[in-house]
Amino acid sequence: MTTDRDHTPGGQVTRRTLLKWGAVLSGAAAVSGGLELSGLRSGTARAAAGDKDVTIVPSACAHNCGGRCVLKAHVKNGTITAITTDDEPDTADAPQLRACMRGRSYRTRVYHPDRLKYPMKRVGKRGEGKFERISWDEALTTIAEQLKRVKTKYGHEAMYIPYGTGNAGKLSEGNCMRRLLGLFGGYLGAYNNYSNAANTYGTNYTVGTENTGSSREDLANSRFIILWGFNPAETVFSTNTSYYLRRAKEAGAKIVVIDPRYSDTVVAFADQWIPLRPTTDNALINAIAHVLITEKLVNQAFLDKLALGYDEEHLPEGTPKGSSFKSYILGETDGTPKSPEWAEPITGIPAATIRKLAREYGAVKPAAIVMGYGPQRHAYGEQPSRGLITLQAMTGNIGVAGGSTGAMGWIGYGRSPKMGALPAINPVKFSIPVFLFTDAIVRGTEMTAADGVKGGDRLPVNIKLILNLAGNALLNQHADINKTAKTLADESKVEFIVVSEQFLTPSARFADILLPATTWFERNDIATPWAWGDYVLFQNKAIEPLHEAKSAYDWVTLLADKLGLKDKFTEGKTDEDWLRFMVEDARKAWPDFPTYEGFKQRGVYKYKYPAPYVAFKQQVEEPEKFKFPTPSGKIEIYSPALVKLNNPKEIPAIPKYIEAWEGPADPLTAKYPLQCIGWHYKRRCHSIYDNVPWMEEAARQEMWMNPIDATARGISDGDQVKVFNDRGTMVLPVKVTPRIMPGVTAVPQGAWWTPDSQGIDRRGSLNVLTSQRPTPLAKANPQHTNLVQVERQNAR
């Protein structure tokens, strides 16, 4: 009641009325189930002068765009009031690790009203999104019971932790849970990723390793750079990659970008943009090779010394005649020379443009080809990596300063200090390619080595329990959302799903138990960059966990207790003890590495190298002494190991152009005439930040379409359009722009699937259109290989 005195400001509220409301209140207290009714407490310290002081707490943005950037939380009285970024001196050898707009918007993410606040249990049908608040104890008891039940009934191979997390860190949910499940008896393992699995296979089969990259400073030594589907201006792809490109450009390198989209990287860096039809990369590679051969721009001595199977003279013994790459390019066996004229109708690039590019590329030394991950997220994604390594070998650009290996790859890990990690051992030997986890739900026991199963002949059981830890690849980032949603909704398949999250993502909607996760600002952790980064970041806890959120280490410890594994799990250590242990590990190998306290206080350790790293320098300079880590010790343009896989059409021994299913030549184009690719949007990191209004304001979710395709459909810029194929339908606004080539549309990946009552996605989540058919060799995700049709949605 308002007051204990009578008042009649409006003239009417009487004491009696108010007392009566008081009676309702006592009833209300009784029926509220003992919940805390009164929020405010007396006894809090009175406001003090120090309240206005701001403490600056170093942390980091470590979402997996590849960048890891410094974020500094300005904390006043326990609350973050502002976020700034690296303000240490900005020098050529140690450029600042400045955050992009995503990181700088982080306060609006931490304090988003939609943060998950309490543990919840599902009350409606799975996926319906109906939940009820429960206590942590009830949530963890349920999880422990389900783990025990599934262990007894199905065994450890039925438990799975999906790939991907938006809450990365040394003490992430995934790392904590893998340790606990390992101690509990294990879980079905997974290998590969959704980023670059096809490239990894392509490079492994060609040069024997995925560590094919030179360090980025070396770009400044290049005179000619081809960015092949590489878009770091938007994707970041390691903090400061754009900075190194800028330095290369200032040093005089010509930069050509090959991309169906006129990306921000084209805007910022390109001397020339060459749009290419998605999936036809190897047709262009072939045509470049054809020009190099016919115009005598090939470094034959390099190939003779270092490559297997470039020409007939360097094929392994007993190989059928005509199997070499050169024979294929010249058309000596199939009668089709892979000339620029041959490539023009396939790629959409004029033959003259291809010829000019090839001549320039063949003549200017050193030349680097830097491949992005987009070109290998295709039906035959293994081929571009193999093809581009072949081009760089033909021009002698591998192992030299200013060159590159062609395919995308990590620099040798030996260059970075190794941080320790939370120890985890998985006693289960079985593992699957991550992209096939939905197959392992539906037909796991039918899956064998042919499906990429490792560790045994055949999976013993289907996946029955899922612990989805702050990741959205359970649904939103996996291919074919509509199919995946049906699979997950079926409670007879996966019997129990736990999701730990910061928000109710499309994946989180499918939880049986939903746990509120912390952000980095609410815990201590360490962030390590991709292999290009020459630094490590400490993430200081800046504020208390919001609402009832718990950090991974805290709640997994409580779960371990319920499984009788607490002492084994913690080894008596707190979260900071483990971080200290990791830093000590790094200090053993790197005496310069600061103490734990020093590292924590500065928030970053940047280290310097005497010279740029050039991949395969030794192998190229001293081939007698240093071999490529392939079976032959050479660059395997022709791979005997691939021949053994006995699928020459889809897994050829040499890099080939293979017409993609749902590529531009697929007969399905009669029904769905437009190609549709995704791109990594600057306003999101995968699906993270999709719900941050600042980011929507900066870059709304929209489809790009060329004016030629739009006019043919009566579509104008800004219209709502319906995009569809046999797998799904979405509605979103269209940007009509010549920044995308005709015949191709693009929808930035990562928007949160938002189905209406008809199942039509109203947000524009690319994966309602994508296919679960894997690439043949890597079993990787082909998520840019889609045919669609587009219609105007709203009548004007």
Add this chain to the structure above:
Amino acid sequence: MGRFLATVLRRPPAVSWQPQLQELLAELPMEPANPEMAQGAGLLADYARQAHERAPAAEADLLRQDFMALFEGPGPMSAPPWESVYRCEEQVLFGPCTLDVRQAYRRWGLGLPEPGREPEDHIALELEFLLFLTERGSDPGAAAERTRFLREHLLAWIRPFCDLLEHGANTLFYQGMARLLLGYVLAESMIP
């Protein structure tokens, strides 16, 4: 009434409110301070009649679902119950107005049991603070604080909040609560 509102806006009911409301509304004609309060009471009376025909457990379920959709999530809420969502540009929690509210509480030795985990500008907490100050009406400091708090906080967001609440609510109960709350805060602001 302030405490009643603070209670129903803070937590969903464990069981139906219906019997209490029924009793209240049956016994007592409302004597509203303003049209908003009268409309609120009317909606609540409608609700009580309607609820009377449903099983109490089902009734409580409905209210709980509505409460979550309005105030709690998971996911976007139709009427986020925190002042800063309405008053700071970023529409997030813990905005500058939250800090100002926190300082106001602290001037009176009040605060949350676990500071920093939950914003202080939740509607229910602001109502509690208003009651606290009202109860100390004889203290000129409290009266001044009360006037300032109403002007700078409650009145600054109560209308947009009640609008969202009224339009977002699926039950007559919370629709009624929206009008009642608005009427209550307006009535309070008339008291010197």
